[in-house]
Amino acid sequence: MASLHPPSFAYMRDGRNLSLAESVPAEIMHMVDPYWYQWPPLEPMWFGIIGFVIAILGTMSLAGNFIVMYIFTSSKGLRTPSNMFVVNLAFSDFMMMFTMFPPVVLNGFYGTWIMGPFLCELYGMFGSLFGCVSIWSMTLIAYDRYCVIVKGMARKPLTATAAVLRLMVVWTICGAWALMPLFGWNRYVPEGNMTACGTDYFAKDWWNRSYIIVYSLWVYLTPLLTIIFSYWHIMKAVAAHEKAMREQAKKMNVASLRNSEADKSKAIEIKLAKVALTTISLWFFAWTPYTIINYAGIFESMHLSPLSTICGSVFAKANAVCNPIVYGLSHPKYKQVLREKMPCLACGKDDLTSDSRTQATAEISESQA
Amino acid sequence: MVVSVKVFKKATPNGKVTFYLGRRDFIDHIDYCDPVDGVIVVEPDYLKNRKVFGQLATTYRYGREEDEVMGVKFSKELILCREQIVPMTNPNMEMTPMQEKLVRKLGSNAYPFTFHFPPNSPSSVTLQQEGDDNGKPLGVEYTIRAFVGDSEDDRQHKRSMVSLVIKKLQYAPLNRGQRLPSSLVSKGFTFSNGKISLEVTLDREIYYHGEKTAATVQVSNNSKKSVKSIKCFIVQHTEITMVNAQFSKHVAQLETKEGCPITPGANLTKTFYLIPLAANNKDRHGIALDGHLKDEDVNLASSTMVQEGKSTGDACGIVISYSVRIKLNCGTLGGEMQTDVPFKLLQPAPGTIEKKRSNAMKKMKSIEQHRNVKGYYQDDDDNIVFEDFAKMRMNNVNMAD
Numbered sequence: 228m229a230s231l232h233p234p235s236f237a238y239m240r241d242g243r244n245l246s247l248a249e250s251v252p253a254e255i256m257h258m259v260d261p262y263w264y265q266w267p268p269l270e271p272m273w274f275g276i277i278g279f280v281i282a283i284l285g286t287m288s289l290a291g292n293f294i295v296m297y298i299f300t301s302s303k304g305l306r307t308p309s310n311m312f313v314v315n316l317a318f319s320d321f322m323m324m325f326t327m328f329p330p331v332v333l334n335g336f337y338g339t340w341i342m343g344p345f346l347c348e349l350y351g352m353f354g355s356l357f358g359c360v361s362i363w364s365m366t367l368i369a370y371d372r373y374c375v376i377v378k379g380m381a382r383k384p385l386t387a388t389a390a391v392l393r394l395m396v397v398w399t400i401c402g403a404w405a406l407m408p409l410f411g412w413n414r415y416v417p418e419g420n421m422t423a424c425g426t427d428y429f430a431k432d433w434w435n436r437s438y439i440i441v442y443s444l445w446v447y448l449t450p451l452l453t454i455i456f457s458y459w460h461i462m463k464a465v466a467a468h469e470k471a472m473r474e475q476a477k478k479m480n481v482a483s484l485r486n487s488e489a490d491k492s493k494a495i496e497i498k499l500a501k502v503a504l505t506t507i508s509l510w511f512f513a514w515t516p517y518t519i520i521n522y523a524g525i526f527e528s529m530h531l532s533p534l535s536t537i538c539g540s541v542f543a544k545a546n547a548v549c550n551p552i553v554y555g556l557s558h559p560k561y562k563q564v565l566r567e568k569m570p571c572l573a574c575g576k577d578d579l580t581s582d583s584r585t586q587a588t589a590e591i592s593e594s595q596a
Numbered sequence: 597m598v599v600s601v602k603v604f605k606k607a608t609p610n611g612k613v614t615f616y617l618g619r620r621d622f623i624d625h626i627d628y629c630d631p632v633d634g635v636i637v638v639e640p641d642y643l644k645n646r647k648v649f650g651q652l653a654t655t656y657r658y659g660r661e662e663d664e665v666m667g668v669k670f671s672k673e674l675i676l677c678r679e680q681i682v683p684m685t686n687p688n689m690e691m692t693p694m695q696e697k698l699v700r701k702l703g704s705n706a707y708p709f710t711f712h713f714p715p716n717s718p719s720s721v722t723l724q725q726e727g728d729d730n731g732k733p734l735g736v737e738y739t740i741r742a743f744v745g746d747s748e749d750d751r752q753h754k755r756s757m758v759s760l761v762i763k764k765l766q767y768a769p770l771n772r773g774q775r776l777p778s779s780l781v782s783k784g785f786t787f788s789n790g791k792i793s794l795e796v797t798l799d800r801e802i803y804y805h806g807e808k809t810a811a812t813v814q815v816s817n818n819s820k821k822s823v824k825s826i827k828c829f830i831v832q833h834t835e836i837t838m839v840n841a842q843f844s845k846h847v848a849q850l851e852t853k854e855g856c857p858i859t860p861g862a863n864l865t866k867t868f869y870l871i872p873l874a875a876n877n878k879d880r881h882g883i884a885l886d887g888h889l890k891d892e893d894v895n896l897a898s899s900t901m902v903q904e905g906k907s908t909g910d911a912c913g914i915v916i917s918y919s920v921r922i923k924l925n926c927g928t929l930g931g932e933m934q935t936d937v938p939f940k941l942l943q944p945a946p947g948t949i950e951k952k953r954s955n956a957m958k959k960m961k962s963i964e965q966h967r968n969v970k971g972y973y974q975d976d977d978d979n980i981v982f983e984d985f986a987k988m989r990m991n992n993v994n995m996a997d
Contacts (some may be wrong), residue, residue, distance in 0.1 A: 285700045307662050310661075332866065375665075376659075379658060379659055379836070379841050380659065380723060380839075381843040384660070384881060461668075468829055468839050468840075471838050475837065479716050499666055506666075557667070560662070571754060575634075
């Protein structure tokens with residue numbers, strides 16, 4: 228049983244008899260795990276650095292996700308059932324940053340959690356809820372891509388109703404998981420440098436440990452396996468398609484085979500593998516640190532420093548910055564609409580889309596003549 | 597009645613180069629295939645040492661454009677033939693009667709060209725999409741195009757490029773065959789003795805589009821279960837060879853309880869009539885159609901036929917087959933039993949009596965259509981009707997929006 232550690236480090240280093248855990252206001256002292264008594268308070272500089280990093284990530288994420296939501300909902304051609312998942316991901320990332328980054332910056336300014344126990348619980352709940360929804364949105368996107376590319380014409384296209392239904396299931400289940408700690412299965416407590424709150428992963432009884440374990444199966448293991456499964460089969464299917472096409476071209480004695488309207492410079496398989504690997508590894512690097520920290524906490528297998536725990540949550544938040552880039556820009560039409568609506572933000576070279584447009588206009592003028 | 601020849605024409609956006617084509621449907625007679633024969637007219641003094649190149653290309657599209665993510669394209673283009681049309685590489689080229697006629701009529705600026713479909717090239721098939729999806733059509737499509745340029749790869753000039761969609765189709769053999777396809781199955785039950793046997797016989801092996809299929813079902817029940825109802829389907833099997841996908845769709849169906857239940861010891865003989873029609877399957881996802889150019893008179897895709905000695909596995913593109921499927925419902929505990937009888941659904945070959953009959957039907961329809969078609973005019977001298985592609989072009993414009 229881990230009991231009260233004497234705040235040994237604290238006065239040995241600074242000569243001050245104060246530990247990290249004791250730096251919090253008295254009203255939430257009861258929520259702080261005894262584990263944190265062994266750490267000295269962080270250097271004030273760190274609060275500045277963390278606050279600065281989170282503020283930058285927050286602004287970028289809010290802007291990026293807002294643009295994704297705006298573009299995907301305002302353009303008719305982009306309002307497809309599959310894209311509901313992308314919009315949902317952007318919304319959830321947006322809300323995660325919206326609820327997370329102001330408190331972290333504010334508390335960082337004061338050097339500790341000053342917002343009281345209720346807001347600490349609320350903060351933890353929002354973090355858990357939006358994190359979970361983001362994770363599952365990415366999983367739904369991966370699975371949808373799997374259906375489209377691997378099952379192809381053989382399946383019925385995704386309908387709007389089906390997409391909404393899937394999202395409702397995800398929101399309901401994630402909502403239930405996020406609310407559970409407020410009602411006694413595990414709890415939300417201040418963590419790391421005491422400027423953020425999250426699930427209590429220092430609880431040593433199996434009742435509270437079990438929450439972390441079962442929750443991690445739902446929000447880490449299942450999505451990760453689904454995502455890897457989906458992209459693996461997508462890559463296999465596309466490689467098989469390319470091979471089949473080459474064989475058929477051979478059967479018909481045709482030498483020239485090219486993707487219509489695609490650039491010929493790179494083999495499609497390699498390009499796809501890069502995109503798939505980026506998507507998987509982004510997900511993996513965002514959520515693995517958090518999972519490791521939680522497991523390290525409940526199994527006491529690692530010596531967690533306040534700084535390393537805070538890094539976990541920064542990584543997860545960085546994901547909300549990358550998602551609009553990775554999921555938005557992998558969408559050819561999104562790029563095109565972005566170029567039209569916000570020319571200043573457009574990246575990448577202009578491709579054939581503009582050509583087909585000029586052709587169309589030329590044809591209009593011709594048929595009118 | 598004046599016999600007039602219909603000619604299709606389409607010009608480049610700048611109007612300098614025009615395609616003239618005697619027909620848009622080219623028939624694959626299994627052992628040989630009609631060549632694509634046409635004429636190109638170039639406005640004098642336009643070329644200025646440049647050349648006109650022609651291509652015959654096939655496009656496989658096996659997924660919706662809106663579903664394309666991560667750089668994956670669901671469409672592949674194979675350029676089957678490429679040729680320099682102007683100036684002619686072979687001035688003594690043999691012309692088809694249609695080409696001779698056109699060249700004579702269109703004057704010295706007309707240049708004939710002929711493309712041959714390579715062996716094993718698939719038939720045109722369109723896979724229907726749900727709702728008012730106005731993206732690019734799914735399936736196998738053929739396009740011929742001509743463009744002005746300095747070399748074969750010089751294709752940047754959209755204003756001097758013209759392309760038009762053509763169809764490659766298969767016709768039924770002249771002889772429909774005498775064989776009556778049939779299938780016999782029987783089913784036993786785990787906890788009771790005796791069997792139910794089901795025999796299904798069709799009245800033909802080859803049906804033409806729009807014809808009634810007659811399936812005679814014979815059920816003899818020697819078991820202790822009884823047959824509650826009979827379902828009859830016409831199933832269209834689609835195999836997309838380029839992505840190794842296959843699926844089946846019911847294109848016609850009926851369910852009956854007439855004569856049911858077939859009690860133990862009883863027999864039943866009954867004939868079911870079903871007509872597989874594209875019109876009854878409008879807006880259904882994944883139904884295969886004979887590559888369609890206009891919405892009118894579109895057929896379900898014809899069965900794919902291959903040369904004797906080859907299996908359908910060797911065929912490319914989209915392979916279509918049909919079967920009649922009979923399902924007997926033997927109650928909740930008995931489960932279902934079913935059997936499939938394959939048949940072919942084809943286009944009658946021209947010249948046969950059936951073709952004339954179905955043409956007469958189509959003519960009646962097309963009289964109505966012609967009232968709406970703009971941009972065609974009659975030329976009395978040679979009895980050539982030039983049908984413009986204006987309508988097609990309008991469609992393209994809509995797509996671009």
